[in-house]
Structure formats: structure tokens, C-alpha cells
Amino acid sequence: MTTAVLCMAYGGPNSLEEVEDYYTDIRGGRRPSAESLADLMSRYEAIGGLSPLPDITRRQAAALGEVLEAASPGRYRTHVGMKHWHPFVGEAVQDIAAEGADEVIGLVLAPHYSKMSIGGYEQRLRAAKAATGATFSVEMVPYWYDDEGFVAFAAENLRAALGDWDPADSATRVFFSAHSLPERILAEGDPYKDQLLDSSRLIAEAAGVPDWEFAFQSQSHTGEPWLGPDVLTSLDAFAAAGGKRAVVSPIGFVADHLEVLFDLDIEAAEQATKLGVDLRRTTSPNDDPRFIQVLAGVVQKRGGGA
DSSP: OOEEEEEEEOOOOSSGGGHHHHHHHHTTTOOOOHHHHHHHHHHHHHTTSSOSHHHHHHHHHHHHHHHHHHHSTTTEEEEEEESSSSSBHHHHHHHHHHHTOSEEEEEESOSSOOTTTHHHHHHHHHHHHHHHTOOOEEEEEOOOTTOHHHHHHHHHHHHHHHTTOOTTSTTEEEEEEEEOOBTHHHHTTOOHHHHHHHHHHHHHHHHTOOSEEEEEEOOOOSSSOBOOOBHHHHHHHHHHTTOOEEEEEOTTOSSOSHHHHTIIIIIIHHHHHHHTOEEEEOOOOTTOHHHHHHHHHHHHHHTTOO
16 A cells, blocks of 8 residues: 655745746636735745745655655655645646555645635645546545644644743733635635634643634735734734733644745734734744654544554
8 A cells, every 4th residue: 555645735936936927826817917916026025035835845745754654664655736836736646646656645734624725625636636547545634733743732832932921911912823714604614713713722721821812814805805803903902902912823824934924924023013012923833843743643544554
């Protein structure tokens, strides 16, 4: 039995020259307006001109492969597939089919399920399998936010970010965050928001944080309502109530990329400074060996163990 582990992430441009085509793919083939493109370009310029996500995802997959190989020699091979940039999920599936894998474990590098996120990756994986005529079985990991190892890892990172701050002090607040999605998913019964709140509770309890809030971030301007409250609005309310110290823990993300490096480290940090709030952020998991061990455990549970 050979198992291909397909590590899937959103994708990102490797240079400013790729931003327009990347943005066009996100928009389903529609070119962005000059104004929208300029705004996105300026954000990438602010974080160095490219997204670190593709490189981090490759490092995560490579490190995961090493851990799995050590546990089960010859069984697992890891691959990378992106939703909106190269290597696309379909390109990764072609490689997997050529290798003759018996099964594929689809591991989206996002802990919480939504039909718009995890569901979209699964659709791409199954469509690519059908297009190649491959015969491997597919086992999707629908979510893993409640994995004990992940909860412990996230709690440890949160305690490290708090440092000498007392989370029981009313002037100190922990904000958990994740990417917002259109409000219509709630009417469709999507579990995304409920999972995020449950995830926040589990991590807060493990970290010994009695008082916390959840806030969404990184809303897109699509002309329809998106889930809130937004983290910037929440910071405003916290400061107005006398808040002085805040830690943002972006539990919906497992790697540094635009929504972390710009939306939080630049935009939210500037807002906090104006409000007189000292803002800290938890460290992104990236390819931290502790996090890679978490992913390995998630995979092994799906693949029948080591």
C-alpha cells in the first residue's frame, strides 16, 4: 500500500509580476480592475513583494514526508497542490497518478471545515482524479482543529505570546481570528463559525485564558455581507472599554502569508498603535517541528496509523 499525502493550500504569487494572473484565478478568470490590482500590489509590496506561503507549504510537506517516512518507511509520499496558483491541485494529482499511488489522503492546511474552503479543495481533488482516470482511493481530512496535538500546540504558542501578561486582567484580551466568509454560509448550515468558536474555547481552556473573543478578518469586497465582527472593530471596542494589551491568535491560518503579515502585522498593528493598545501576535506554525508532528498524527489516523 502506497499513500500519497496531498498537502493543499491557497497559493500565492512568487513575485509582483505574478500578482495579476494570481488575482485573476481567484476571480474565476475575470481580470481585476486597475484600482483593485493596485491595492493588492501595494499590500504585497508592503510584505516584501511576494507571498511566503508557497515556500512555507513546500517546507511543511517536505518535513511531514520525513516524519512519515521515519515512522512507516516506504509507505507515504507527500505532494503540494494549490487552489489558486502553481502547482495547482490538478497538477499535483497528475504527478500522484503517474507514481501509481494506491490511495490519496487530502490534507488541507487549514484546521476548520467550510464548504467554501475545505469543500472546494476536495472538489478540485476529485475532479482532477476523474480527469486523469486514476484509480487511487481518496480519503479527505475534513477538519482537524480539535486534534489534541494541535490544541496543545496552539495553546503553547498562545502562552508564549502572552508572556508576562496576565490573561485574567480585564485590560488584557486574547482575540482568536480566522478568515471571514460570506454570511450566507450560515443559512446553508455550514459549520465553519461553530468550529471556530469551539476551537477558540479548546485552545483558551488549554492555555488557561479565562476571557477571550473571536473576530473575523480579511473580508473581501464582494458586495454581500460577510461574517463579523471584524478584528479591527473588535480592537476599537476593546480600547474604548479601557483595554491596553491584546494578543491576536490567527487560528484559521497555519503559515505566514498576506492575511497574517499585512492584515495583522501591519494593518491591525497600526490600528492598535492609534488606539494606545499594545498588540502581540502568536507565532505562525509554519514548519515548526512540533506542528509537523501534529500533521503527521492527523495523517496517520486517516491512513490507518504507523
